[in-house]
Amino acid sequence: xxxxxxxxxxxxxxxxxxxxxxxxxxxxxxxxxxxxxxxxxxxxxxxxxxxxxxxxxxxxxxxxxxxxxxxxxxxxxxxxxxxxxxxxxxxxxxxxxxxxxxxxxxxxxxxx
Amino acid sequence: xxxxxxxxxxxxxxxxxxxxxxxxxxxxxxxxxxxxxxxxxxxxxxxxxxxxxxxxxxxxxxxxxxxxxxxxxxxxxxxxxxxxxxxxxxxxxxxxxxxxxxxxxxxxxxxxx
Numbered sequence: 001x002x003x004x005x006x007x008x009x010x011x012x013x014x015x016x017x018x019x020x021x022x023x024x025x026x027x028x029x030x031x032x033x034x035x036x037x038x039x040x041x042x043x044x045x046x047x048x049x050x051x052x053x054x055x056x057x058x059x060x061x062x063x064x065x066x067x068x069x070x071x072x073x074x075x076x077x078x079x080x081x082x083x084x085x086x087x088x089x090x091x092x093x094x095x096x097x098x099x100x101x102x103x104x105x106x107x108x109x110x111x112x
Numbered sequence: 113x114x115x116x117x118x119x120x121x122x123x124x125x126x127x128x129x130x131x132x133x134x135x136x137x138x139x140x141x142x143x144x145x146x147x148x149x150x151x152x153x154x155x156x157x158x159x160x161x162x163x164x165x166x167x168x169x170x171x172x173x174x175x176x177x178x179x180x181x182x183x184x185x186x187x188x189x190x191x192x193x194x195x196x197x198x199x200x201x202x203x204x205x206x207x208x209x210x211x212x213x214x215x216x217x218x219x220x221x222x223x224x225x
Contacts, residue, residue: 034213043202044155044216051212090154092213099145100206100214104154 002027004093006103013081014111021076021106023065023091031095033074035065038088038105047089050074061085086110115139118203118217125224131190133220135203137183143206144186145214146170146178148199155202161186193224 003026013019025031035047048059055067065076074091091103116137125131135144145160147170157170159178167178175197179187190197200221204214 032212036216043218044214046213046215049213094213099157099160102155104152 002031002093002095002101004091004101004103006089006091006106008106009104010107010109012109012111015083016080019076019078019081019085019108021089021091021108023074023076023103024072025074025091025093025101026072027093027095029095031093033065033067034092034094034100035059035063035074035076036090036092036102038090040087044090047076081108081110083110083112116203116205116215116217118201118220120220121218122221123223125193125222127194127224128192131193131222133188133190133201133203133222135186135188135217137186137205139205139215140183141205141207141215142183143208144180145204145206146176146186146188147202147204148172148197149202149219150199158188158201190222190224193222195224198222198224 005024007022033050036044037047038044048057050057050067058064063078067074088105088107090105092100094100119134146158147155149155156172158176161167161180177189200219202219203217206214
């Protein structure tokens with residue numbers, strides 16, 4: 001079975017710091033990759049996705065992610081975080097005709 | 113999100129009572145899912161549906177049943193609620209099994225006392 005690992009459970013940063021959240025997946029074939037964000041008290045919303053092509057994907061609110069096939073990774077980055085980025089972030093993978101597999105999430109706290 | 117609604121948004125119920133949560137979509141998506149979200153566990157799939165009257169179990173299906181009599185509605189029933197089922201429940205929809213991502217509902221916060 002496919003699995004997704006998010007090794008950072010809770011990340012605390014100051015405003016304007018750079019962010020990188022790790023995501024590794026287990027499947028070695030062609031996968032679709034996603035990052036979802038969940039703001040406090042809200043539902044999950046799609047932040048960005050990768051299907052094919054340029055491995056550097058740009059999403060909403062200044063976020064980007066890089067697909068590195070050799071490392072089975074799809075890390076999320078943002079050069080300068082804001083207090084409003086405080087949220088929980090979920091990586092997910094999907095391939096073929098299978099359901100999405102989600103990581104356990106990373107809670108991000110931004111200190112003003 | 114527009115196109116997918118969950119009801120109720122909040123519910124408090126007593127141990128041993130049956131509870132039904134509703135997910136309604138207007139997108140005509142074939143696939144629908146029920147997840148529960150708990151601290152430290154992320155999202156765990158309870159049941160999913162790939163069409164009217166076609167459902168299957170997820171990883172944490174014990175104590176839950178589902179029904180889908182219409183494309184737009186996917187019901188989750190806790191047959192006899194227990195305190196361990198206190199959680200936030202999210203419904204999601206997709207056009208396929210997952211290759212193109214899911215759209216999530218706003219969630220139902222269920223407390224079993």
